[in-house]
Amino acid sequence: MMKKILFIYLLLLSAKFAVAQEPKVTANINFTGTIGTYPIEMQFNLVHKSDSISGEYYYSKSGSANKIFVNGTFKKENLILDERSYVNKKKQYVSSGYFIISAAQKMTVSGTWGKNKAEAMKADALKVTLVCKEDLNVFDPLKFKYTVTKKKASYADISQAASSYYALQSFTIENNKGKVQTLTRFKEDDLVDKVPEIILEDMNFDGYLDLKIMINYPDMSKGDYSYLYYIYDKKQEKFIRNSVLDGIGVAYFDPTINAVFTYDADGSGNEGTKTYKWQNGKLYLIKEERVYEDDVFVHYKEYKIVNGKSVEVKSYKKKE
Secondary structure: HHHHHHHHHHHHOOOOOOOEEEEEEEEEEEEEEEEEEEEEEEEEEEEEOOOOOEEEEOOOOOOOOOOOOEEEEOEEEEEEEEEEEEEOOEEEEEEEEEEEEEOOOOOEEEEEEEEEHHHHHOOOEEEEEEEEEEOOOOOHHOEEEEEEEEEEEEOOOOOOOHHHHHEOOOOOOOEEEEEEEEEOOOOOOOOOOOOEEEEEEEEOOOOOOOOEEEEEOOOOOOEEEEEEEEEEOOOOEEEEOOOHHHHHHHOOOOOOOOOOEEEOOOOOOOOEEEHHHHHHHEEEEEEEEOOOOOOEEEEEEEEEEOOOEEEEEEEEEEEE
């Protein structure tokens, strides 16, 4: 009986303490290059400790609105990718191409493209050359070990929705020589999923991968998730928390035009987009677009950076 009581006590006690585990780590790697003589922009999404790879690309002449999606495998420094394009006549995505790429060189990869596997393997297949935009010599996401510590959410007046999440305690990055950096100082309501999600991407377009940690707001009907953002500092060789990005919430990063975007919508037809640009290591608002319910106009505001601040310089509206 005493053993049973002790076991229950230890079980309850352990629930209060943090546990360590590997999170899901995805790296968004960007390339610029050519298929034959046609310029393209491509992004790969690599999941740590996974052979699968996904991504998208577009021909520069066609523009980013005409993206082609790819997925396949990344094994032994080789990429095998099948692509799918949207066909208006069929109103669906169909297989439209096949890549065989050698990734033996870290910053430059090359291979072939064909309409199918057989064509991609032919001697006269279109040649593919891609140059990585991020400096993977500084931080190669596949060569590190990642660990998070977390514990069951237990802050005061915790709701039933929040109780299924975990409070983040720390995030550690290690290489084969040992610990590189441990991120701490999280709040008790920085809640993560059972398997926390970490995303590595160049968020300030300086050529180095930064990182963001997904956190949840389970008691909110809208905007129920966001990220904690960390920018890589080359001089310190560390990731530094960025309070400005934290403050704007869910942000999207476009490395082809070096712009940051946020979107908001209330579900009733009121929607907005904000565009930001980096200057001297700081993020500034440069444009807003907003539409309103029962309003035929799109409302615009443009900003100029003056003495370290975004100053509105123009306001106008156009019909949709």
